[in-house]
Amino acid sequence: MLYLIDSSARNSSGHNLEYLLRISKAVKHPFLILGNKELRPDENSNYRPTFEFATWDFGRFGFHRNKLRPKKAKESKTLRASRSLIITEALIEKLAQMLGRFVGSYLLLIVRYSKQSRCFHRDLNKGLSDIKPGSSILISTTNTRELVAIYQWAKYFPSQEYPISIILRRPLLDLRSYFEVPLILFDAIIYISAIRALGNKIRFFADTPGLAALLSDRILEPIRQIPALGFDLEINIPKGPQKIAIAPNSRTETRFSAQYLTSIPELFDAKDINLDSKSYRKLLMTTKSIVLPYDPLRYRTRSSGIFAEALTLGILAIVPTGTSLSRELSKMNSQVLPIPDYIVDLAVGDQMELSQFCHEDVIITLSGNFLGPFLLEITDGDENTRMSIHDFFESDCLDSFIIRPTEHTLMSFKVAYMSFRRAGKLNIKVNKVTNSLFGIPYLEEEVRKASEISKLVSFSPRYQDQISEHTPKTICRYLGF
Numbered sequence: 001m002l003y004l005i006d007s008s009a010r011n012s013s014g015h016n017l018e019y020l021l022r023i024s025k026a027v028k029h030p031f032l033i034l035g036n037k038e039l040r041p042d043e044n045s046n047y048r049p050t051f052e053f054a055t056w057d058f059g060r061f062g063f064h065r066n067k068l069r070p071k072k073a074k075e076s077k078t079l080r081a082s083r084s085l086i087i088t089e090a091l092i093e094k095l096a097q098m099l100g101r102f103v104g105s106y107l108l109l110i111v112r113y114s115k116q117s118r119c120f121h122r123d124l125n126k127g128l129s130d131i132k133p134g135s136s137i138l139i140s141t142t143n144t145r146e147l148v149a150i151y152q153w154a155k156y157f158p159s160q161e162y163p164i165s166i167i168l169r170r171p172l173l174d175l176r177s178y179f180e181v182p183l184i185l186f187d188a189i190i191y192i193s194a195i196r197a198l199g200n201k202i203r204f205f206a207d208t209p210g211l212a213a214l215l216s217d218r219i220l221e222p223i224r225q226i227p228a229l230g231f232d233l234e235i236n237i238p239k240g241p242q243k244i245a246i247a248p249n250s251r252t253e254t255r256f257s258a259q260y261l262t263s264i265p266e267l268f269d270a271k272d273i274n275l276d277s278k279s280y281r282k283l284l285m286t287t288k289s290i291v292l293p294y295d296p297l298r299y300r301t302r303s304s305g306i307f308a309e310a311l312t313l314g315i316l317a318i319v320p321t322g323t324s325l326s327r328e329l330s331k332m333n334s335q336v337l338p339i340p341d342y343i344v345d346l347a348v349g350d351q352m353e354l355s356q357f358c359h360e361d362v363i364i365t366l367s368g369n370f371l372g373p374f375l376l377e378i379t380d381g382d383e384n385t386r387m388s389i390h391d392f393f394e395s396d397c398l399d400s401f402i403i404r405p406t407e408h409t410l411m412s413f414k415v416a417y418m419s420f421r422r423a424g425k426l427n428i429k430v431n432k433v434t435n436s437l438f439g440i441p442y443l444e445e446e447v448r449k450a451s452e453i454s455k456l457v458s459f460s461p462r463y464q465d466q467i468s469e470h471t472p473k474t475i476c477r478y479l480g481f
Contacts (some may be wrong), residue, residue: 001135002031002481003128007051007120007146009035011043015305018277019140019229026472027481034127050127051120055143058116060174061183062145078176078295081322081387083415085297086373089173092181096172096188097218104193111148111190120149128157136163136481142170144187147194150202159201165479166198167226168206171301172214195219205479208324211301213393226478230308230470231281235461244318244451245287284309289316289440289454291447292325299323300373300391308470310439314459317439318450321401322388326441330365330398332467333437336460337363340429347425351412354405354430361433361453364411365400368392370424375415378443381408386443401441402433402450436460438467 004020011017017035024031024046033039034050041047079085111117128137141147150166172191175184195204199221206212212225284290290310294302300323307325310317319325341362344352354362368374371392378386390399403409413426437457442450468474 001132002027002029003034003131003135003137004031005034005050005124005127005137005139007036007123007141008054008056009033010038010054011040011047016140019305022229022231022472023138023476023479023481026476029481034124048127051123053116053119055141055146058145061187062114062116078297079178081297081375081389083375085175086375086389086415088178088181089175089373092173092175092185092188093218096185096192099185100189100192100196104189104196107186107190108148108151108193108197111145112152114145114148116143116145117149117152120146121152124149124153131162133161137165138479138481139164139166140169141166142168144190144194147198148190151194151197154198154201163480164202166202166204168195168204168211168215168223169303171211171298172218174298192219195223196221203480207303208301210324210327210391210393211303214301224478226475227469228303228305228308229472229475230305230310230312232473233312233464233468233471235314235459235464235467243287244289244291244454245283246291246293284313284315287315288459289318289451291318291451292320293447294320294323294325296320296322296444297389299325300389301393311467312470314461316437316454316457316459318447318454319439319441320447321399321441321443322390323441325439326401327391327397327399329439329441330400331396332460332463333363333400333439334365334398335463336436336438337365337431337434340365340431342430344428345425346413346428348413348415351410352428354403354409354411355407357405357430357432358407358409359404361402361404363400363402363431363433365398365429365431366390367396367398367427367429368424369427371395374413374424374426377412377414378403379408379410379412380406386445387414388443399441401443402453403443403446404449433457436462 002024004023006016006020009017009020020033024033032046032048034048036051036054037049039047039049041049139150172188173184195215196219203224205224205226206215207226207228209225212223215223290306292304292307294304299320302324304325307317307319317325317329319329346352373389373391376388376390433453435457438460440450440454440457
């Protein structure tokens with residue numbers, strides 16, 4: 001028996017329940033889904049409504065319950081890419097890593113008495129009270145209070161008899177205001193301490209390479225990486241009109257939609273529609289490309305189920321640069337791009353002109369001999385200045401974006417966190433846009449330009465082995481099911 005656990009799994013909750021159902025179908029073993037109390041067992045005998053509260057019912061820091069769910073997602077404020085943000089995040093991570101060794105166990109004792117931790121612990125015990133011998137358990141969570149509850153539960157649960165896996169989907173930090181620094185630090189200490197305490201009892205997975213590498217480095221415990229879950233592989237060539245779709249606007253992280261996406265006249269606007277699974281897949285199957293207007297600072301290590309689903313269906317994903325999504329696309333695109341038209345290495349403080357590619361659509365691909373975040377500044381004379389943060393979590397990291405330079409466009413390598421300790425070089429390759437890619441990473445404010453380019457680009461049919469990493473069968477193999 002496979003027990004699939006997610007406190008946010010509801011019949012109408014989109015990816016939470018859908019994710020578990022795809023896993024269960026790929027495993028082809030008896031399964032039981034332990035979801036939210038709103039899960040309706042009359043629709044499926046394998047549903048067990050278990051948890052009183054969903055993951056974010058108490059907000060980000062566990063102080064309040066969201067009694068009224070908004071009908072429409074609101075755009076939320078976020079910080080801008082800057083040197084101070086890079087330094088602040090690096091200091092918080094280091095402090096959390098150090099303080100976790102000294103006060104982590106005490107904070108776990110305190111947080112265990114929070115209402116969300118107590119209720120999750122109670123419900124988890126109740127849901128698994130009749131667990132069958134030889135069963136496996138898969139828990140999906142993005143919440144520190146739930147991790148603390150799992151830690152308390154695992155103390156007395158015979159984990160050696162029941163293999164337990166946890167998929168982590170939340171970043172170590174989610175800094176949205178400098179006023180939040182004390183709360184973010186507290187939350188990061190709990191997050192690190194809970195994973196350390198559970199390390200010898202539970203297998204941890206993260207669903208992006210960046211998150212797995214970052215957590216492994218900060219926690220000093222190996223975190224395995226699995227790809228984000230998509231559909232079964234079905235490279236699709238849409239018939240009829242070639243639509244551009246936007247991801248359903250169910251998250252506050254899609255802060256660019258109102259300002260930039262409304263100016264795309266061809267956009268097939270599904271952002272305010274609550275689609276069931278069949279309708280959602282039907283929409284995707286008639287779509288050539290899909291815009292994922294996530295906030296790049298919040299998706300530097302987060303995954304996207306819609307992105308994985310688009311890849312497995314052969315749909316061009318239009319994503320912001322500086323995210324886990326753009327890094328994956330950059331690796332895939334690098335295999336189909338021709339020999340670069342221009343290559344240069346920049347040291348911190350150096351800049352390069354792009355006037356030689358004036359008014360041409362080019363792909364800028366970034367790589368480096370250092371690890372950590374860095375800042376790029378792109379200026380078009382005195383008219384426009386854009387900043388973007390990129391992260392190199394592994395030695396083979398790539399990131400990229402599409403740009404149409406003017407005769408005044410300059411790109412500067414402003415700062416890298418690692419440059420405080422040793423000099424690093426940023427390698428830049430410039431390619432003209434080809435007619436076959438896997439997706440299009442765009443700079444902030446240039447989603448319209450990226451959507452126009454997508455009309456001239458088709459999804460590459462090559463290297464399907466990489467795309468198949470996102471299929472349910474492959475995910476189950478990673479998890480050992």
